[in-house]
Amino acid sequence: MENIITVEGVCKSYAAHQVHNNLNLEVKRGECFTLLGPSGCGKTVLIRMIAGHEVPDEGKISIDDTVVSDNATGEYIPPERRGLGIVFQDYAVWPHMTVFENIAYPLKMEKRPKAEINELVMKMIDIVGMKGLDKRLPSELSGGQQQRVALARALVADPSVMLLDEPLSNLDANLREEMRFEIKALQKRFGITVMFVTHDQEVALAISDRMAIMDTKGNIRQIGTPYEIFEQPVDLFVFKFMGIANFLHVTQKGGDYLVGSGNQPIPWEKPQGSAASWVAGFRPSDVDIHREGPGLKGIIRRANFLGATMDYMIEIDGETLRTELETHTAINNNLMFKEGDECYITFKALHWFDAEQLKEVEE
Known part of the structure; x- marks a missing residue:
């Protein structure tokens, strides 16, 4: 299976605080890959560099065989041109837009025809279980419904990769369980690559094809399937972190x-x-x-x-x-x-x- 995301020798610091040092990572096309680690280990920094919202101090990042960031050559492709769908922890749905308008936004930015936008948005609303709610504002929705809107907006433009940064952390326990299975079902239905960031071991084990365990210094300690990580930990840090x-x-x-x-x-x-x-x-x-x-x-x-x-x-x-x-x-x-x-x-x-x-x- 070919790689769709490649991170090579990436370093990132903020003043005297080094978050990542010579980080290397490969995500395969069509898999659900999870970055799992304690709070403050640099998971969000890494996913923001992949998204283009942060720039590495050193190293190279490629998406779908295209170099999107290379410190050595100065190559940099802005976020809107990277073909990614992104869902953040706080959903980031626009409060003044209806469900329909929120989901339609990426398509409007691409200047798609109005009829095509309407067809794609209504289809996506149905897929994420929001049928009949297209005219509601976010303030009229539950947390789980807002999360579905954010997922639909990220999926509607058919991105090559979905980046999900702690998307379930603001939901209650029952909704977290429900949404983690919905995310996995959507990933399989669309055949899309998902890169998921979480500190929740249970969520990671439930949805991942492969996982990377990060330590407090931003290093990757082990990459493997959920079974390999849980049953065959490479060291004591991984074993202790996993439950x-x-x-x-x-x-x-x-x-x-x-x-x-x-x-x-x-x-x-x-x-x-x-x-x-x-x-x-x-x-x-x-x-x-x-x-x-x-x-x-x-x-x-x-x-x-x-x-x-x-x-x-x-x-x-x-x-x-x-x-x-x-x-x-x-x-x-x-x-x-x-x-x-x-x-x-x-x-x-x-x-x-x-x-x-x-x-x-x-x-």
Whole structure:
């Protein structure tokens, strides 16, 4: 699959603050590619450089085989000539324009015939589920409806790429879930390339074909499919960023790795590598909890009923971990624990990391 966006050696600073340094990235034609990272890591700066609203200090950006920005040659194509559809966090729908007028705006700028504009806009209004609302002003719409208007306006001119910068962050939880699936459906329907910016791991996992994980210094730590990112993290930063993470410190004694300050060997394949010390990383869902062995013996330090799930905090030889269990499963299998109860745990999956990495991530 060919690349539609290529970012080569891009650097960007604001005064003494360097956001990106020698950043390289490729987005393939027709995929939904997500930039995922913590707030302030430079995701929006990168997407604004691709859009043309910011200019790199160094490096080159190409869209659809056309160089749109090259610091070395001075090449620069303005945003309106890059053939992009853009949706920002605040929707940016014009409050004085109706739904129809908002969506029609890009076509009017291209001086399309009036009949063509009318046909395309009404078709797009139907596609995004806004039929019958074409004469309403944004003030008469819900947040989700305004977001649909913004998406329709970005799609109506048939752009080569859609850039979506945190488009769901201002919506409530139910609307966020609904809209993320609608965006994916629109992407498939139009066969369009989508570049999506978010700090929400759940949204990224749901809509992405591939993802890039960025750290707080604006570096890309890993690029891969949602499965690869979640199940095969390249380092501890990626693992920790992708959801609730448990870590057990271990000490080596002979051929065993003992948990915390105790004498219980961790029941898993031993780590490979040359780290001076190790931590075992796993998700709450990677833990199986039992009333009796085999496994690591622990004590329930906190038991919370969360409706559909039971959430347990467990101490094992001075180390703590969290695990969740479906409430009905807990009831049916005599696993409704109370604080102070003994339990035994085993693992479905375990990742080994250099303990020094954990110190770096927590600093």
